Amino acid sequence: MPVNHLNPRQKESVLHIDGPLLVLAGAGSGKTSVITTKIAYLIEECGVPARNIMAVTFTNKAAKEMKERVGKLVQGKATNGLTVSTFHNLGLNIIRKECKHLGLRPGFSIFDDGDTKSLLKDIMHREHGGDGDMVDMVQQAIGSLKNDLIEPEQAIAMANSAQEVLVAQTYAAYDRSLKAYNAVDFDDLIRIPTVLFQTNQAVREKWQKNTRYLLVDEYQDTNTSQYELVKILVGMHGKFTVVGDDDQSIYAWRGARPENLSLLKQDFPSLKVVMLEQNYRSTGLILNAANKVISNNEHEFVKTLWSDKGYGDAIRIVKCKSEDNEAERIATEIIEHRLRHNGKYRDYAVLFRGNHQSRLMEMKMQQYQIPYKLSGSQSFFAKSEIKDIMSYLKLIVNPTDDAAFLRIINVPRRQIGPSTLEKLTEYAGKRHISLLTAITEMGLEQTMSPLALDKLQRFGNWINNTTKRCFTEDAVQSLKEMIHDLDYEAWLHQTSNTPNQAEARMKNVWFLIDNIERMMDKAEENGDEIDIEDAVSKLVLRDMLEQQEQEDELDQVQLMTLHASKGLEFPYVWIMGLEEEILPHRNSIEADTIEEERRLMYVGITRAKQNLTLTLTAKRKQYGEQFEPTPSRFLEELPKDDVEWEGFGETSQEQKKARGENALASLKNLMNT
Numbered sequence: 001m002p003v004n005h006l007n008p009r010q011k012e013s014v015l016h017i018d019g020p021l022l023v024l025a026g027a028g029s030g031k032t033s034v035i036t037t038k039i040a041y042l043i044e045e046c047g048v049p050a051r052n053i054m055a056v057t058f059t060n061k062a063a064k065e066m067k068e069r070v071g072k073l074v075q076g077k078a079t080n081g082l083t084v085s086t087f088h089n090l091g092l093n094i095i096r097k098e099c100k101h102l103g104l105r106p107g108f109s110i111f112d113d114g115d116t117k118s119l120l121k122d123i124m125h126r127e128h129g130g131d132g133d134m135v136d137m138v139q140q141a142i143g144s145l146k147n148d149l150i151e152p153e154q155a156i157a158m159a160n161s162a163q164e165v166l167v168a169q170t171y172a173a174y175d176r177s178l179k180a181y182n183a184v185d186f187d188d189l190i191r192i193p194t195v196l197f198q199t200n201q202a203v204r205e206k207w208q209k210n211t212r213y214l215l216v217d218e219y220q221d222t223n224t225s226q227y228e229l230v231k232i233l234v235g236m237h238g239k240f241t242v243v244g245d246d247d248q249s250i251y252a253w254r255g256a257r258p259e260n261l262s263l264l265k266q267d268f269p270s271l272k273v274v275m276l277e278q279n280y281r282s283t284g285l286i287l288n289a290a291n292k293v294i295s296n297n298e299h300e301f302v303k304t305l306w307s308d309k310g311y312g313d314a315i316r317i318v319k320c321k322s323e324d325n326e327a328e329r330i331a332t333e334i335i336e337h338r339l340r341h342n343g344k345y346r347d348y349a350v351l352f353r354g355n356h357q358s359r360l361m362e363m364k365m366q367q368y369q370i371p372y373k374l375s376g377s378q379s380f381f382a383k384s385e386i387k388d389i390m391s392y393l394k395l396i397v398n399p400t401d402d403a404a405f406l407r408i409i410n411v412p413r414r415q416i417g418p419s420t421l422e423k424l425t426e427y428a429g430k431r432h433i434s435l436l437t438a439i440t441e442m443g444l445e446q447t448m449s450p451l452a453l454d455k456l457q458r459f460g461n462w463i464n465n466t467t468k469r470c471f472t473e474d475a476v477q478s479l480k481e482m483i484h485d486l487d488y489e490a491w492l493h494q495t496s497n498t499p500n501q502a503e504a505r506m507k508n509v510w511f512l513i514d515n516i517e518r519m520m521d522k523a524e525e526n527g528d529e530i531d532i533e534d535a536v537s538k539l540v541l542r543d544m545l546e547q548q549e550q551e552d553e554l555d556q557v558q559l560m561t562l563h564a565s566k567g568l569e570f571p572y573v574w575i576m577g578l579e580e581e582i583l584p585h586r587n588s589i590e591a592d593t594i595e596e597e598r599r600l601m602y603v604g605i606t607r608a609k610q611n612l613t614l615t616l617t618a619k620r621k622q623y624g625e626q627f628e629p630t631p632s633r634f635l636e637e638l639p640k641d642d643v644e645w646e647g648f649g650e651t652s653q654e655q656k657k658a659r660g661e662n663a664l665a666s667l668k669n670l671m672n673t
Contacts, residue, residue, distance in 0.1 A: 003037060006030075013241070013274045014038045017046060017213070020238040020268040022261065024245060026305045027290070027606035028281030028569065031243045035215055036066055038241060039082070040073035042213055050074075051081030052212035054233070056090055058221055062567070063089075066217075087226055088541055091189035096537075098196060098203055107533050109183040109398040110540045116174075116185050118403060123173045128166065141167040142174060146187035147223040147255040149194060180432065182400045189541075190225045197232040208235040219244030223255035231267060238268050246301060247294050250563060250600050252593070262300055279305045281569050281609050283312025285642050289612075290605040293637045297595045305606075316613040317578070317635055319647035323360055326615050330574050331364035333613070334557060337572065345371055349558040349570040351604050353583040357576055358559050365557065375560035381539075385492060385505045386512055390539065392482065396467045397533040400434035412491035414459060420452040436460060475532040476517045483509060515539070562604045573608035575601075578616040579629040594633075601634045618647075 003011050013023045013034045025031035039055060042048040057063050067084040083090070092110070099106055111119070120142075121135050145155050145167075152172035159165040178184060184192060197204040211233050216222070219242040222230070234240045242264065249258035265271050279287055287305040320326040334348050350361055358374055365372040380386060388411050394404035409416055427447050428438035438444055439460035445453055462485070469478040483489075489506050496502035516535045523530040530538075558570065562583075577583055584597035605612060620629050 003041065006033065006037065007278055009274055009276050009278070010034050010037075013276070014041050016241075016272055016274070017042065017239070020234075020264070020271045021241045022219075022264055022271055022273045023241060023243040023276060024261075024273060024301050024303060025243050025276040026245060026279060026303050027248060027603070028279040029276035029305070030278075030280055031217070031276060032062075032066065032069065034276070035217060035241070035243060036069040036073060038215065039066075039070045039084075043074055043078050043082075048212050049081070050079045051083075052210060053215075054083040054090070054211050054213070055215040055217070056085060056087055056230075057217035058086060060086060060089075062217060086541075087222075087229070088186065088189045089538075091193045091229075092537060092541055094193040094196070094207070095184065095189065096534075098193075101196060101200055101203060102192060103179065104184070105182050107182070107398045109181065109394055109401040109404070110189070110537060111178070111181075111183050111185040111403070112540065113186070115183075115403045119177055120170060120174060123170055123177065127169065127173060134166070138167055138170050142171045143187050144255060145171060146185075146191045147225050149191060149225050149228065151195075180400075181402060181434070182398055187225075190223075190229060194225050194229045194232065197229070204232060207233060212239065214240040216240070216242040217244075220246055220249035220258045220261060221251050221256045222260050223257055227257070227260045227263065238270070245303075246299070247297070247303070247599055247602050248566065250566065250596060250603060252596050273301070275301070275303050277303050277305055279307045279606075282307060282606060283309050283610060285312045285314065286605060286608050286612055289315055289638050289642055290602050292639050293598060293605065293634055294602045296637055297598050313611055314642055314644045315638065316611075317638075317643055317645050318613060318615045319631075319645075320615060320617050322619050323617055323621065326576060326617050327360040327364040330361065330576070330613075330615065331368050331370060333574075334370060334572075335368060343571075345555045345557045347571040348574075349560065349565065349568070349572070349607065350574045350576060351560060351562050351565050351607065352576045353562060353585055353600070355561060357582075361559055361576070365559070370557055371555060372557040372559055373554070375558065375564045380508070383505070383508055385488075385509055388488075389483070389509055389512055390536075392463075392486075393479075393532075393536045394540070395436065395463060396470055397536045399436045399464075399467070402428075402435050405435045409459065412486060412488065412494075414455055416452070416455050416459070420448055420456065423447045423452075424456065436463065470532050475535075476513065476520065479513055479516070479532075483513070512539075562600045565607050566603050569607055569609055571609045572611045573604070574613045574615060575604045576615050578614045578632040578635055579620070580632055581629070583632055583634065598634065 003014055006014065007030075010030060010033065013021065014037050017038075023031065023034060025034070035055060039053060042053055043050055055063075055066060057066065063084050063086055067079075067082070070079055070082065070084070083093075085093070095102060095104065095108075096106075099108075117135055117139055120139055124135060124138065150158070152168065152175045155168035155171050156165075159168045178188075197207065214230065214234050216230055221244075230240070230242070244261055246258045246261050249256055252258075282290075282305075284307050287307050291304055318329065320329050330350055334345075337343065338345065338348070352358060352361075362372070362374060364370075381390065388408060391404040391407040391411075394401045395408065398404075406421070409421065424435055424438055424444070424447075427441075427444055428435050431438065431441070431443075433441075439456045444456075466478065466482050466485075469481070488509065489502070492502040492505045493499065496505060516532075516539070519535050519538065520530055523534075558568075560568075562575070575583075581589065583601065584594055588594055588597045614635065616631055616635075617629060619626050621627075
């Protein structure tokens with residue numbers, strides 16, 4: 001197959017297949033082309049069956065794009081059985097197939113962030129009294145322990161302070177509760193398969209035998225458990241390609257370990273390293289700035305990005321009078337620039353360090369009627385109507401999911417009061433059974449009135465009948481009937497502010513059901529067999545993975561955090577708030593983790609294809625008081641000859657006049673359209 005469209009370093013990366021390979025891919029260097037071409041090369045030229053190739057990345061969007069591109073390179077059915085998935089989807093697949101070795105029953109639930117928080121709150125209240133304000137800290141600490149493959153009993157043994165003891169004890173109780181609920185959480189999707197492979201030789205060898213070649217994208221974002229999972233899957237033969245960029249490692253707060261790139265050299269001494277330094281996105285000047293800034297970090301691998309796109313325009317550093325003036329300036333510049341160049345709104349992006357910076361920017365966008373999209377705004381799965389229906393689906397596939405039961409027992413209203421639910425929960429707790437199972441037990445009638453019991457039993461009978469229909473008849477049709485049985489549309493009209501809002505929410509519900517139908521139809525077309533249980537698990541996982549990746553092709557200015565911008569590119573970029581304690585963030589200054597903030601700055605700079613503007617303010621408000629912020633240290637790290645400073649008291653009359661003339665020309669243009 002042809003590899004002539006690749007540059008020499010890319011080609012070298014594709015053709016090296018006999019040993020471990022690390023591809024250090026700078027921003028915009030065409031790493032997806034390398035991965036997809038390599039998969040096609042393995043199938044067509046090396047004769048590796050697609051079913052024995054596994055490609056792993058971090059987002060559904062990246063996995064989908066990868067699979068589509070491989071499909072265009074490899075014709076016919078040769079890609080059947082190819083695994084291209086996220087780490088968590090891979091983990092889910094392993095757990096499903098090896099259920100019997102894990103003490104989990106089929107139909108296990110996946111707890112999302114809200115489910116986990118709710119369960120931890122209950123445990124902490126029950127076992128420690130209060131402590132509700134510490135739930136976030138405990139949840140994060142338990143996640144870190146799981147990512148580092150530390151079991152509850154190890155955490156208890158290691159605890160050295162009162163806080164660590166609290167975390168370890170809560171972790172142990174949480175682990176017991178998950179087992180009782182036949183549930184796993186997001187971190188378990190990597191931890192459980194990794195521990196299984198470490199402790200069960202037969203299962204480990206089976207998966208190693210089936211994985212003849214492994215490719216991993218965004219390797220700098222892997223945590224300890226993901227690193228171990230990869231290491232185990234490739235076994236002794238070490239036939240893998242991992243692609244990463246230590247300069248774009250910006251998720252340490254989520255457990256990512258950029259040092260995993262260095263660890264590879266220790267664990268696989270024959271590791272070959274190839275650097276992709278030719279950038280296909282940005283001008284030479286933008287890349288020079290990115291190289292200069294990131295050179296202030298310590299490096300084991302040194303890359304220098306370059307481009308053949310010409311040197312390009314200087315980076316503008318604009319000092320504004322205030323936060324309001326900063327947002328106003330960016331909004332009006334976007335209007336002017338778009339009119340002058342007859343551009344599209346989607347070509348413009350405004351990036352910032354924290355979500356709080358977006359509020360003023362949004363107000364200016366609305367004031368000037370500029371269409372915009374704020375990334376990371378409420379996801380589809382966070383909408384209350386979707387959470388309701390998803391809870392019904394979770395209970396159908398896992399009758400022991402008490403969190404789902406409690407969400408929907410009174411949605412729509414069934415007049416089942418808190419005291420009835422308290423008695424039911426107490427009874428189920430004593431009997432060590434689920435709430436739904438408790439409804440059917442004879443002993444429950446001793447604890448509550450016949451009327452309360454009747455309401456519970458009617459719900460129990462109905463959900464059990466619905467479950468039976470979903471598994472024995474047409475699943476999607478049964479779900480549609482369930483929504484009609486619930487009279488859910490009437491419930492939405494009761495709980496929405498306007499009829500239009502109720503109709504929009506009902507459309508979301510039908511969109512969810514259509515999505516399930518499409519998922520099942522597509523699986524059938526590909527020769528896969530999936531039931532309602534598989535579909536629900538995939539949806540729960542998609543919800544967790546897609547908070548930042550809703551695809552949107554509308555013509556809108558993109559407002560997003562620097563973290564959310566990773567992997568994207570825009571012709572024209574503004575980065576706001578280039579001030580100490582904003583970028584770099586105050587917490588990073590105090591914790592002396594400036595290097596990660598610098599990598600974040602590097603990510604921001606390398607989003608820009610043609611023009612980059614950095615803004616800061618002379619005065620800013622904090623806690624109602626005005627103060628003068630210090631310009632960010634990163635501004636001083638930029639190449640002096642490649643930047644233009646505006647608003648620092650040195651703007652020439654010519655520059656002011658030119659800006660005024662540009663604004664006037666834009667307004668005239670606007671009036672003539």
